Amino acid sequence: MLPLVLGVIVLNFTLIHIAPGDVATVLAGEDASPEYVQALRERFGLNRPIYEQLGIYISSVLRGDLGYSFANRSPVISSIFERVPATVLLICSSMLFSISLGILFGVYASKRPYSKLDNAITIGSLLGYSVPNFWLGMMLMLLFALTLRLLPVQGMFTVGVEMSDFERIIDVAQHLVLPVLVLGTSQLALYARLTRASMLEVLDQDYITTAKAKGCNERSVTFDHALKNALLPTVTMIGLNLGFVLTGATLTETVFAWPGIGRLMYDSIFRRDYPVLMGIFIIISVSVIFASLLTDIVYAYLDPRIRYE
């Protein structure tokens, strides 16, 4: 895991150096004061040999120093961490939605392959996979929020209204519905397809026939015997997919003005706030690397046949 993290930092360092413009300005962002740019020049040893600069850069990033954002008037790392809860709430809710429904759809599709339901799910997943999620978000917003007025349009909660804690939760939940639906759709499709394929494979095996022969009921065969084994690829996918989910979250947050990391990114693009953009890139890469490590561990735990030295 550490080599990968180092790789990401080195990649970032390389980008800073080959980007057009002065290295110190890129490091400081476009709003920075001249004094700060000068101070950075000193701190990162920009007149020293390149390998020393790399060393300084790596050690400062590893210590959690991602620079200072002039646009946000705070260190980059705290601007990012401030936004983590909103993004985590969005991602976790959408994963819960897409994983549970995806697996359910996948199981039902596999029970009668090439039936109407199965075809509908296959077509639906192809559509869900191809639709640009930001556009889907805009269309759902247009329909449910602007036209039918069933749900709030943007943001995470209603501003300027006194509410009890319980009302607050309901309020956030209402704001969450559309973003979760949008972010969950493409993932749902993926999990449905994956579960269907691995269920079809498992249902073909001898121990399923044995289970049926000894008189287990249909339900128990499907869920206890088959699904348990068919879930392995799906579980792996959940971990490996975090990068895509985060990408989707960025776009979804932009559409719905959801105050998470994606929205911070969108605002930083406009302000040319490079330190924040690079900080987000590093933090997200590290989370994705961590998630893939975690996936390996969970996978080895679920499937005892696999052992890592």
Add this chain to the structure above:
Amino acid sequence: MMASGERLVDYRKKAAEFWRRFKKSRTGLLGSAVIGALVIIAVLAPVISPFDPWEIDFQYKFEAPSAMHPMGTDQFGRDILSRIIYGTSICLTIGLVAAGISTLLGILMGATAGYFGGTIDDALMRFTEMFLVIPRFFLILLIVSLFGGSIWNVMIVIGVTSWPGTARLVRAEFLSLKEREFVEAARLVGAGDRRIIFTHILPNALSPVIVNASLAVAGAILSEASLSFLGLGDLTQITWGQMLNRSQLFMRIAWWNALFPGLMIFVTVLAFNLFGDGLNDTLNPRLKEK
């Protein structure tokens, strides 16, 4: 060595065989029909678009869809249908060029790693693995915001960040193919590494690469649309993603600004995914479910 005139493989026969199988795939046919239509629209853009896509006329701003403007007009009174027609060629170009770059890079990386093996393979695969793990879209976004969003930059950046999947695919094919007898035979008659890689192994490894390339076009188009939507695209070009970006401000009063460009992105991406699906059924029939 064979003279070029007497090839063992008859390409015309192969093409006929390909078509015989491809036309059975409904998804493939639908996808290629839509792609064909898009190409025609892109080529004939100046002829078929009813208005000049750049012409500003505030008198006609935010006109709802009508017989004169079937998709309405935007905040500058420009005809949306014309802008969509003109955006087609850019969308297709970006998709094809970016996918082309990533496929070529992937082939080079994968072939080198798979064919030579050993330390070269280890080093290249470490590198590939890193690029597979890093969330690609965030990398693209960072590079484009640092280097600027001209149409060429966007194409190149999407291309050079998307090769790892292809590389892994090609490497796997090379690993198994290089052990086969025909490669041994080629080596015995004195063919060099380059000749073996490009004329003997590569043609046999192409099927999964072609399928992957079609899906890569869809992915590249979606990436570019997302970038433009976030405001990072080329402001001198008409792109569907950018039209969507602007439309967010006018959702309440002019929904047609948001509906049509997004629908076009959707249809185009879907077409390339369907086409790839059809190619997959045609080229890798053994993978088709029992």
